[in-house]
Amino acid sequence: MKARGVGAAALIRMSAGAIVWVSAFVVLYSGYSLGCQNLDIAADAGLANPVTLALVVVVLVHGAVMIWLFSRWYRRPVMAQPGEPDASQIFRHRVEGLVLLMSSAALVFLAFPVLMIPPCVG
């Protein structure tokens, strides 16, 4: 069964940015916890340590996905459903963009403290 036919994909696409943010959050938190559990990172290790580097990579990957979503959003309007009014398509496109904008800001906000402190302290 194709999800697009029933409209589920349209809803998921409107939330795409937030889904990427949640993924970043889950991977950052769990990866960090497991990393610090298993690697012994000293408090004065600075930022060049495996855990911080891994977290930075996670952030960059999610950032790249966000940028890709943005470019797709910019280039292409939403896929119209059969018989869908223009206003509805414009609406979905706007919501998708706004959620992306908000989620990108949230991603940056979530991520920059990674570069402020050594990871495994406290």
Added chain:
Amino acid sequence: MSTLAPAGQAATDIAWITWVMLAGAVLLMALMSALWLHASHPARAEPLRWSDQRILIGGGLILPLSVIVLLLIYGVRSGQSMLPVDAPDLQVRAIGHQWWWQFEYTGPDGRVVRLANELHLPVDVRVDVLIESVDVIHSFWVPALGGKLDAIPGRTNTLRLMPTRPGRYQGQCAEFCGAGHAHMRFEVTVHEAGAYANWLAAAPAAGEVRSDGSKP
């Protein structure tokens, strides 16, 4: 018991940011209320002409983001500075029981001193309190000295304190722990350096704690 009358390094930092944030909150409250009252007044002059976009980007994104970015940067730095990163000058064990606190020192001569509901600390010294529990979850808290940290069965949590003013302060269990929670209090005495050494030398030896929490 007040967090606003600090006598320790962490508590002093937190009291400062508390006042700053309270002031900011009052300002924002006043701003929002004034805007709302004006906007909803039937007799106000004329409708706002700004574009929707401008209002929502300004009020919905820029305003909250600028506040929370500053706050988060401050919070990360300040929280980091309160952690037990470097080596402490003194370690004390604090063990939560239903419903009293047991404190355990090891003197310079290796002699173990145990006290109930009574904690003695020297001034201007980095102290690590190693917090444990033998039964349910408790929380070690001396508001005048710093934040609280939970006592969780199976774990040892380390709280860094640095008293800056000699005196007597109140401590209290801050996590609900059953029938006697309200009475799970203790007293902290912060001594001048010399007085502390004298106290420790004169302190009674180990094992002189009664399980009901009364002082020996």
Added chain:
Amino acid sequence: MSSENADLNQTRLEALSAAFATPPGWGRLAAVNHSIIGLRFIATSLVFFVIGGLLSMLIRAQLAIPGNRFLDHDSYNQIFTMHGTVMMFLFAIPLIEGLALYFIPKYLGARDLSFPRLSAFGYWCYLFGGATLLLAMFAGVAPDSGWFMYTPLSSGEYSPGINADVWLIGVTFVEVSAIAFGIELVATVLKVRTGGMSLNRMPLFGWYILITALMMVVGFPPLILGSILLELERAFGWPFFDVALGGDPLLWQHLFWLFGHPEVYIIFLPAAGAVSMMIPTFARRPIVGYPWIVAAIIGTGFISFGLWVHHMFTVGIPQLALVFFSAASMFVAVPTAIQFFAWLATLWKGRPVRSLPMLYLFGFLFTFVCGGLTGVMLALVPFNWQAHDTHFVVAHLHFVLIGGFVFPLLAAAYYWLPLMSGRAPSETMGKWGFWLIFIGFNLTFLHMHLTGLLGMPRRVYTYSTGLGWDGLNLVSSIGGFVLTIGFAMFFLDLVVRLWAGRNSEGNPWQAGTLEWSLAHPPAAYNFASQPEVQSREPLWEQQDIERQIRDGEGYLPQVRHGWQETLGVHAVTGKPDQIILLPGPSYLPLIAAALLGVFFLGFLFKLYWISAVGAVVALLVGLRWAWITGLDRDWPKLDAGRGIELPLHAQVRDAPGWWGMAVGLLVNGTFYITLLFGYLYLWAVAPGWPPPTFIDSPILLAFLSALAIAVSAFALDRSVRGNADGRPPTLTLIVALVSALVATIALSVELATGIAPPSSHAYAATTTFLLGYCALHTGLTAVMSGHALLRWRHGYISPLRSLDLRVIRLWAGYTAVVTVIALALVHGLPKLLGGVA
């Protein structure tokens, strides 16, 4: 209209009334109509609100002076636990449910919800669960470990009585209704609207409820899982949270707050939805920034699942982890600010009128903004270390919940009352009520921030004098009584008005949304015909729409075969795509909920054989329930009015039932993922690992289970395809049935022989639970396959009517995936991570 036409119209309306009627007398127990169920939820939740309020009066009376002997610690602990539990689980959530059940179909131009019997079932679960808690309180054995039930305090060792079991069982029973609500409302908002209502024309209330329902679907399973685990620990000694045997008390906290924080937004969002409906009405213009608000709701829904650890900042979690949660907690201010500025701009760009609801909305703005700001303060980690578990937090949470929930709903009560009751509002008492509530509230809670900063912890039944708290507490207690008088005023006003108010004229506020086109109070069928909408505020934009609805010029004007019909639409475009036949009144929801009650009560009194009997009979009733839904013959497309013909919902791919199962599996999947989280969490974090022994059973047995359930899922897929091509699905269904049975037996053998006793270590307990979960699912797959086989033989399934088979295929696919993952983890992890103690 000529008088002859008027008579015809009258006959038509009478037929609609007859089709949608609820039987009188005892027959009311069989009611499933959304207005009736919604009002029952609302009325019951208000009763609990009064009870919770009285409990808070006892708390304030005890804390009025230091060293008070009014209450002892035992009663105080029961009272504050019950106050929190009643207000959160028995008042706030059910009130939201009631309002949504009542209003959503009216906002969406529909005649009822997608699954009316499910919401009736939810109501009975709520009533019985709430009654359990209440009876325990009157018997003096109410829960007393706090509404957050932190273990080990709530464990068998430190809470040996029945008190904690009452909480776990009563609350879980109530949560069943929250899950039912979540499934019901997602399917309803997406499928059961009127024609032309594309997503961008949906009233914002619909968006708020959609996201809230999805949050409930994802947010409640962690709590349900936690409650089941804790009850298993208390009842059978399975040591999930016992640190001595490989458990971890922090796992409970994670599970509890994984639910507990989204819960705050689950409560706030619907209230914000009501605000978003009132503001445009009183500003006399459409809302500003509709897509912004929708984006903000979606953002809030997701971000609110990244905040839970801010309730755990003091448990000793590494700093950077705290910072992640701190950041997310602060960031949630952004979507909230977007909503506030959208409301503000709507007012500022409109021509606002004064009204009683607007007064309450100012109370909402002031109180909730204040609560939001202290929330941002608490998100700051170092400040939280001081303020956590003090009266500062008590003040903050009451600002958020009373500000973000009670004030907007008081506004909404006055706003909606004319529609719900047909009585016109009167200003005087409402204003008195407002000022008493507003002043009383701030007199109780505003300076309580200071009480907390001066060091007063939460949950203490008494305090000593001389700490600077005496005067502050006394003022709070006085304020609390003023607040209570205010609420009493509100209820008095309500009663007076319902009893002797002036009759309301239609649409007294001149609102633009569909619900105001209804009779005040609305008929059981809501809409005399379902309109085609072309705008977000049809009553403002579409001239004459009220007459068109009334005169049957919309969709589905006629009753045929005594059916209750409502329109089903495409989720995105709002294009009508089916006629949904709604089920009529039935005692089955009541019976099913009562049997579930037998199951729960058996657990409470440790009479497990009674529980087993209750569960089995409940399953049989469930099968009966499923049996009598659906059609026993194919129907051609039927006239839907406005010149279109549509198929019945049992004959289309995209029926509400399919969405219901999909959302149900989302619930189930969240439960499962949380379970895996718990399994891995204990493995990685808990002291006392590795366990003394790992699983010890032939790997072939695991392969057999995995293979059998995969075959079952495949056979069900073949059944669906075969049936679509007109081939009887008999053989494939038998294969599905048998192989699901094989999988169940293989899993059971593994459970019985391969694992150490669950009470020996958290490893054995979690592994048993995980494999037991899989065995239950494969067993149910077998039952469903058998059920489908019988249904096919009795003509309920045809190439056109394939919903049964497709729903079971979905279930079996899910079961196969979770079973294979569970088996891989259970057998793979010991080899991967190795090391036996």
